[in-house]
Amino acid sequence: MSLVEARAVAVRRGRREVVCDVDLAVERGEVVALLGPNGAGKSTLLEALGGIVPVARGDVERSGRTATVLQTPGLARRSVRANVELALAWWGVPRAQRRRRAMQALERMRAEHLARRPAAALSGGERRRVHVARGIAVEPDVLLLDEPFAGLDGETHQALVEDTSSALREAAGAVVVVVHDRADAWALADRVVVMMRGVVAAQGAPRELLAAPPSEEVARFLGYDGRLERDGGVLLTRPAGVVADGPEQGTVTRVIGQEDGVLAEVRLPDGTVRCRFPRPVAVGDTVGVGLGEGVIRFGHGGVPEDR
Amino acid sequence: MTFFGQGLQQAWDLLLHNNAALLQVLVVTLKVAGLSTAIAVVVGVPAGVVLGLGRFRGVGVLRVLANVGLGLPPVVVGVTLALLMFPAAPLGRFHLIFTLRGVYVAQTVLAVPIIIALTSSAVRDVPRSLLDQARAYGASRRALGALATREARVGILAAVIAAVGSGLSEVGAVVLVGGNIEGVDQTLASAALERVNAGDFAGGLAIGILLLALILVITAALTWLQFGNRQEARVKAS
Known part of the structure; x- marks a missing residue:
């Protein structure tokens, strides 16, 4: 059974339809990467899957709870651990469990050494690490991540992708992650969904998709x-x-x-x-x-x- | 310079030799500023948070009205309230005119818009990304309000400082509603005005100097509250 399923979903931003009639089902245990050029509708589709933006047509069926890690890592003026505990509180986790789960998530993201540091004192890469740790801590049925590695230098990016790759599979029933870089999709995902101009242009296992893209346009996008x-x-x-x-x-x-x-x-x-x-x-x-x-x-x- | 010297000398003498009367005016001043600010915080902070976070129809108009409230002329507020408080007026049955309670009401009316407008502005400066992320994790409205209040605390404390400052130095509304009755509802600011009206400029200046000293002490304490912890956090971070 799919943990989240979009059926003929269309989403509007103002008067423009940025996602058009998308069908997408995410199964338990899957990590799906949404890949595409700027303006393809990836983040909008992710927000529709998470229920953050309303759909104009079609419907999204969710089985269980969905947590969305938004693109900008907004952190409160507190310590790193308090930020993760805050997310757990919003999620409804009992107070007694919050500290343990916060520390576990930080350890999974190799950020336990940051636990007592004020969020305002973090570097860009560290903020991203804590941002993803919050999503992991809540242990949702479906975890949605919007470009979790955006704006990082090469070395930090690589390290975060490697750490996230293993952490994600233990963190949630299923994961959908929007990525900009093809290499990130290959590193993280079981299935890659290529979006272009608001529609799904191709999808499949990363190697298979690369070996046999369905159109010249998709092939060009894949390199x-x-x-x-x-x-x-x-x-x-x-x-x-x-x-x-x-x-x-x-x-x-x-x-x-x-x-x-x-x-x-x-x-x-x-x-x-x-x-x-x-x-x-x-x-x-x-x-x-x-x-x-x-x-x-x-x-x-x-x-x-x-x- | 002689004039200012006399003022300073009189201020010193007031402190040393006129303790009972001065203490009474000082207590009234602190009560007016403290109580009006406390009520304004209780009413104004939640209202400011709602205006800052709100996405409902008409929120823009309400924000404009709150900002207009910042510029309310105290004399107009005082005259309006006094007219409403006279025995035959709608608020007459509460016996507020020329009483300390009336002065509390007048000063609260002036302080509430300050707290609402500045709190709303501070909340709107809280990063959208943080609030959106809280919503994405299912934060309730109450939790969102608590988060916004905590994140905007520096700005909210600035609102409190402004309201306290207004309460300590307000003259127009206080005199019109309270009548500036010595020993009842006279504050430091209205006492200074009375001395000046009586031609005792040095005496007015002396009370003014005391009032400034009081504002300095209270504002310094509130400013420490506002920024003290953040400096500590920076030191720890470095």
């Missing part, structure tokens, strides 16, 4: 940034699927420096691909590339085909 018109169809490539120094000759049109080499955009006779080179290359160089695994093919009308 397929190379496009070749070949043999009456379209080949889409990712840098991970293009090997350097292969048999096809092309001209470098753009170079982006990276930690271990460069990412080069290479123009071939029938399109452009992006490829990582371990050595420096310059715009105008002629280089060889080859198509490896993970290249997908779309036929006429954007219908996916086997390569």
Whole structure:
């Protein structure tokens, strides 16, 4: 049985419909990531699932209690532990249990050392950690998180994703998390739902979705940034699927420096691909590339085909 | 300078040699400021929190009215209340005119809008993200109000300071409603006015200096309450 199920849900912001006829069911034990570009309606759908915004059409059925961790980590001017205990009080947890559960949640988020610190003295990453800990502490049937890693530097982001990944599965019956970064979705979720312009454009297990996106638009969003018109169809490539120094000759049109080499955009006779080179290359160089695994093919009308 | 020197000298003499009369005026002044502020806090803080958090129709108009109340001319309030309190007027049966109770009423009428308007403003400064998060975890209205009050406590204490200041220094409404009767409802501010009206400028200045000293002491205590704990928290955090 689904813990939360949206049926043909539409949500309006003012006069604009930002979520249109979305069907989504979240099962017990699942971690679902909502992924999509800015303005796709992810946060609005999450708020509709949590009952924070009303739906204009359709309905949302919830089995059990739903807690929503909003995007901005608003913390009271109290200690970290008092903030978590406050959330437990709002949730209706008896006073006698609050301290123990607050400390457990902070430990799960590796934030127990912050317990006595005033919330006002926390860094951005620490605030996010405490913000997620509050959601974990209440142990809801469904935990909804809206971009819990937004605005963090790379190292803090990575550490928080790793810690959250394990904590979430123990924290709630099911989890829906809005993420902006594809890597976060792969790290956290059993199922990824890609939203575009207010509708669900694709969904599936992360690896399966990446291997077989249902449309060219979804493929581009998932990182397929190379496009070749070949043999009456379209080949889409990712840098991970293009090997350097292969048999096809092309001209470098753009170079982006990276930690271990460069990412080069290479123009071939029938399109452009992006490829990582371990050595420096310059715009105008002629280089060889080859198509490896993970290249997908779309036929006429954007219908996916086997390569 | 001689004039101010005389004022200071008289203030000192008042403190040393006129203890009973001065103490009586001081007690009346503290009663008027304390009681009116206490009633205003009990009435005004919940009203200000509701106005600050409220999302109901007409809340904007109520906020404007509360802010208008900040600028209520004390003389107009005093005249209006006095007219209402005369024996044949609607409030006449309560026998408030020219009594200390009447002065309490007048000063409370002036203090309530101060507390409501400044509390409402302080509550609106509480981060929306915190209040929305509390709602998302199922906080009741009462819990939300308690959270907003606690988070806005610095601003609410500023409202209390403003109301106490108004209570200590108010003249217009107090004189019109109370009659400025020595030994009954005369306050430090109205006593200073009486001295000035009698041509005793140095005496008026002397009472004024005492009043300023009283305001300084009380405001300093309230300001410590307002910011003292936060400084302590900063020290702990660092």
